[in-house]
Amino acid sequence: MHVPELRKDPVVGRWVIISTDRAKRPSDFLHNKVVQKGGFCPFCPGNEAKTPSEVLAYRPNSNGNGQKNGPGWTVRVVPNKFPALGIEGTLNRQAEGMFDKMNGLGAHEVIVETPDHASHLGLLLPKHIESVLWAWRDRIVDLKQDRRFKYIMIFKNHGEAAGATLEHPHAQLIALPIVPKHVIEELDGGRQYFTVKERCIFCDIMRQEMENPMRVVIENDDFLVFAPFAPRFPFETWIMPKRHESAFENLSLHQMINLAAALKQLLMKCEVALDSPAYNLALHTAPLQEAALDYYHWHIEFIPKLTNTAGFEWGSGFYINPTPPEESAKFLREAEVPAGFQYIK
Ligand SMILES: [Zn+2]
Ligand SMILES: [Zn+2]
Ligand SMILES: [Zn+2]
Numbered sequence: 341m342h343v344p345e346l347r348k349d350p351v352v353g354r355w356v357i358i359s360t361d362r363a364k365r366p367s368d369f370l371h372n373k374v375v376q377k378g379g380f381c382p383f384c385p386g387n388e389a390k391t392p393s394e395v396l397a398y399r400p401n402s403n404g405n406g407q408k409n410g411p412g413w414t415v416r417v418v419p420n421k422f423p424a425l426g427i428e429g430t431l432n433r434q435a436e437g438m439f440d441k442m443n444g445l446g447a448h449e450v451i452v453e454t455p456d457h458a459s460h461l462g463l464l465l466p467k468h469i470e471s472v473l474w475a476w477r478d479r480i481v482d483l484k485q486d487r488r489f490k491y492i493m494i495f496k497n498h499g500e501a502a503g504a505t506l507e508h509p510h511a512q513l514i515a516l517p518i519v520p521k522h523v524i525e526e527l528d529g530g531r532q533y534f535t536v537k538e539r540c541i542f543c544d545i546m547r548q549e550m551e552n553p554m555r556v557v558i559e560n561d562d563f564l565v566f567a568p569f570a571p572r573f574p575f576e577t578w579i580m581p582k583r584h585e586s587a588f589e590n591l592s593l594h595q596m597i598n599l600a601a602a603l604k605q606l607l608m609k610c611e612v613a614l615d616s617p618a619y620n621l622a623l624h625t626a627p628l629q630e631a632a633l634d635y636y637h638w639h640i641e642f643i644p645k646l647t648n649t650a651g652f653e654w655g656s657g658f659y660i661n662p663t664p665p666e667e668s669a670k671f672l673r674e675a676e677v678p679a680g681f682q683y684i685k
Contacts, residue, residue, distance in 0.1 A: 347570035351529040369646040374499035383508035385411040385455040392419040423448035447515035462607025469600040480589045489515040499618025502645040534635035542637030555669045562598035567665030574663035579640040586626040586633035613675035618645040
């Protein structure tokens with residue numbers, strides 16, 4: 341008889357219930373397989389005029405003759421046609437009695453990852469994934485100059501079940517005039533730990549995970565991919581640079597190559613092991629306009645969409661996770677991606 345276990349995330353102090361008695365194997369989840377439906381797509385080459393004018397595009401094969409908003413791009417970034425926040429104006433904070441409000445200032449962009457509608461991020465060549473990640477970096481570096489923004493969140497919804505409304509491979513970027521709550525919690529947790537121990541909590545977590553690698557999925561020269569000790573969701577996995585760094589945009593070329601490799605491997609392993617799941621991923625990096633932080637460490641959080649959160653999670657902020665991270669990590673670690681699977685589909 342298994343006894344459920346309560347586990348606490350050391351950074352944010354969030355408790356989760358790992359319900360080992362109803363431990364779920366990957367085969368119990370196979371119901372959110374991503375299938376493409378087709379139809380008109382504004383992100384496909386030839387339809388560039390259907391999106392707002394691009395803010396960035398790589399056209400490596402055009403020898404500099406590529407036409408802005410024309411075809412020939414490999415990665416293209418455009419403002420979201422239906423932005424959650426607007427780019428115009430100055431930030432205006434107001435009070436309404438005890439309540440605070442401000443105008444909805446921000447930037448909302450779409451990073452189109454490939455001209456190939458039927459592909460997806462994990463299926464792209466490693467070199468191409470690198471250029472997608474360079475686009476993340478280039479957009480952060482550019483938007484960072486705008487002092488109105490405090491934070492840039494880059495995230496990806498893959499598949500309808502994960503909230504994607506357009507199936508063409510893409511990620512989204514939102515520049516915000518405030519730092520999001522999840523990141524504030526991580527910053528606070530990191531700062532508290534640093535005050536006591538004078539070490540980065542994320543560096544310490546990785547050190548311990550590498551000593552006893554039961555939750556490690558992938559390791560290369562620059563990155564550790566692992567299931568956190570207290571994951572909220574089955575198969576939740578984090579990608580973290582081994583060398584301490586608080587801001588994503590300071591990545592070196594060497595690190596970029598290894599990040600693309602680690603990300604590709606993780607996505608391919610999930611593709612095989614979890615049968616093309618819908619998923620979300622999000623970049624957690626330091627707030628803009630901050631000098632390098634000793635106590636914060638950027639990372640990517642990846643969550644395949646295998647379960648739906650329900651009333652208990654919503655009401656309590658507690659999560660029930662039916663798959664222990666040691667099991668999900670082992671399963672992904674051992675998942676073999678067949679040769680040739682990468683580039684065809
Ligand atoms: Zn398309
Ligand atoms: Zn660190
Ligand atoms: Zn995080």
